[in-house]
Amino acid sequence: MHIKGGTSDAHRVGLGIELEAATLEAAVASARSMPPAGWLDLNVSPQLLLDVPLVAGILRRELRPWPARFVLELAEHAPIEDYAALRGAIDAHGPGVDLAVDDAGAGFASLRHILELRPRFVKLDIGLVSGVDRDPARQAMIAGMVHFAAETDCVLVGEGVESEAERRALRRLRVPLGQGYLFGRPGAAEDLVRDGRHARG
Secondary structure (H helix, E strand, O other): OEEOOOOHHHHHOOOHHHHHHHHHHHHHHHHHHOOOOOEEEEEOOHHHHOOHHHHHHHHHHOOOOOOOEEEEEEOOOOOOOOHHHHHHHHHHOOOOEEEEEEEEOOOHHHHHHHHHHOOOEEEEOHHHHOOHHHOHHHHHHHHHHHHHHHHHOOEEEEOOOOOHHHHHHHHHOOOOEEOOOOOOOOOOHHHHHHHHHHHHO
16 A cells, blocks of 8 residues: 655745644554555655654554555655665664665666665656557667666565556566556555455455
């Protein structure tokens, strides 16, 4: 399950951390109905990540058998001043809390984030994924990312998958995970659980 929300306006008026923290608390609480398998993916800013006690309090306060893993996700546009401090903040949470870098391939910042932070998950930007089934250049770029992922022990996620042809192309390129409208639309956690049960039934 992936929680995403915009807080740029709040950051501009000095309330970004407060809004992010409230959003994280609501997201984690909403996951109570989710099944034990899987993880909860939460968008966060570097500023919030550096406040280890605050983030740990939100995650631990709601811990229960699910989720087995939290994934804290940085977007490409997020400025980072101290990579070592940010990596240390992630490591401080211990097992069960991983890092993802969003929008890989969208700009230089995301590539530097990947090199400096060594995230567990790297999310390929929709600009690479869209039309990958008919574009050898996109396929070659993603093939290079697949090699990088194998060498650095990270997991690639294709973003914005909207067609079966794109899904098949990513599978051929050995991208193991995907997200996008082909797999489902955004919705409340309760609705996702209900729909999933109906699909299995």
